Amino acid sequence: MAEISPDALVPRATGPVAAVYLLPGAQTRVLKVYPQPLDRRTYNAVEVEQSKLVGLRSAASIVRVEALDDLPDGRTGLRMEFCPQSLPDLVANGPLPIGDVIVLGQILSSVLAEAHEVGLVHGGVTPSNVLERPSGQPALADFGMALRLRFPRDLMDDAAYTAPEVLREGELSEQADVYGLGAVLYLALTGQSPFPARTGESADGVVLRVLREPPPEVSGRDVPPALSGLLMRMLAKEPDDRPEAVTVRREFEELLTAGPAEDELDFDDFSEELAAGRTVPVATIAAKPKKLVAQKQRKEPKKSRKGLLIGAAAAVALVAVVPVVFQPGQDDDATPPPAPNPTAASTTPTASTTIGTPATSAPSAIALKPPQDKGTSVVLSWSFPQELDEYAVIVAEQGAKKAIVGYHGPKTSVTVPVSPGLLYCFQIQGIDGVGMYLSARIGIRGATCVGQR
Structure with missing residues (x-):
């Protein structure tokens, strides 16, 4: 391990478990610093996980750990590439274009399918771990179980994106990864989580709805029924009722291959209006009327909301x-x-x-x-x-x-x-x-x- 002075680090963000710093003189790299040093067992487990990730065909769509660095106070930092935005940043003004959502689903499900095949579980597929590279391409970050077991996070922070069985029992699994991906894509498609907090609702109230209530089904004239149905199956309460990641990947590939119907509007021309028209039942919306969302989107310059996958969508999106x-x-x-x-x-x-x-x-x-x-x-x-x-x-x-x-x-x-x-x-x-x-x-x-x- 290399030793880095804390005084040389530039704060970037603080998460529930670790802090992220920009490395001086390396604008394309960050250091994710955990509160305590890694023990030998965790260090070895991280190396094993990362070596498996390198061998995946979809490794280019993963933000991998490139190096481990020591700080003088004993803490350990993980050196990774710098991605300037996360999914919550990109949906701040409303849903992503439908083509971007489908391409994002295909890319992330490919990563999970290949990881599951070699015995790797992500363990925390949440919007903050879906990042956008400077090129506009998406990548899945924070991959692996070793650091999650060493530094457990408070599940209440991301309850709306966490599988019911994880909230009940804390057991992370491949099926929980699929649920997390479904919730992430729900956010991309609608601009809100499957279980957004209601006015005056406590965190416990959100958890109870995740455990007991089905998520609202998405409608909208640009939303293929196959996409809406797939997300509902991914968000099933029981793990055995969810499709495997390899099945999710295949269905997203079919959505990409199908393309738009001949009588559909050109998504490239009308993506803002179509996205604004996607709806979920009004009871699930907290303190943000649908009309205001739609008006805000129309006022945004089209190119300012470039969304995820500007590079990738040019290659395989429906538009x-x-x-x-x-x-x-x-x-x-x-x-x-x-x-x-x-x-x-x-x-x-x-x-x-x-x-x-x-x-x-x-x-x-x-x-x-x-x-x-x-x-x-x-x-x-x-x-x-x-x-x-x-x-x-x-x-x-x-x-x-x-x-x-x-x-x-x-x-x-x-x-x-x-x-x-x-x-x-x-x-x-x-x-x-x-x-x-x-x-x-x-x-x-x-x-x-x-x-x-």
Whole structure:
């Protein structure tokens, strides 16, 4: 462990268990300091947990412990990347756009599903642990049981996001992780917790409602019934009635693949109004009338509420649109659009006890091979020098008002159904924890694909 002077730390935030400080000279790193030093058992358990997290395919969506540092007074600090905002900050002005909520659900459920497969439980999925990187991409922080057992927190602080069995018995489990994720996504979708405190209600009153009452079901013309139904199952009172994280991931992938119905409004144009129209029963709202919420949202400049996943949503959210001009008879080759040039995360100073491996930079272009036109389907395949977390296939059909976005996980090939005789353009987008990567736009049957994303 490296030794750090407390005088050099810049206070950032104080939580129920630990305090967070900015590290001097390392604006991209923070130190989370616990009130007491780690004993050898806890230290070893943290190392084991973090080594497992490094090996997950979705590790880029986790805020991992990079190093352990000692303070002169004996306290221990965990060195991690700095993420400027958390989910409560982002929903302060109201719900997130529906596409962001679905992408957020897919990313976080992927993290939990893979962690559960290797025997890891998060133990505290709450809004404050869903962070936004400077790039706009989400990440799940505070992962693991070792520090929770060493420094127990007061469950009353996050009772509205805590599974009933945890409030009753204190037992953390995979099923409790799923409940916590459901409550977090409920906040993102509605702007409030499943059990917001009522005027004059005590913390005990909130706990009783979590234990006894079902959460209000979300309605709204932009809310897919499948999404609302999935959240209700994730928030079931009994652990055995909740879906496993791998099932949650699959259902979010299906929501991404389905895309918006043809008669739905363009979420990109009307996301503020649609979000304002999402409702829960009035009895659950405390001291914030729905009309005032809606008015406040409409006054906010659209770009000021960028929300989570600005980088990720461009790759796989339902609102992505690729303007395409079809010009039959010209070359099928397309010129790739400008792509972000992501930079590698800062390397952790070598004086600390480093856990895992630092992120590395990656090329910015996905190589999309010439599509294989089978008449009623097209086989697409592509390559990239490293494995990415998610890919999305964008398909623009001649005569269609907007492109179709299909989520395809980490696969690098897919068969897309097409109509005989129509022209098509295709593009691949991919994301990881660093940035977004694009392929060229390639057409078939004589189509030329032009325009900017």
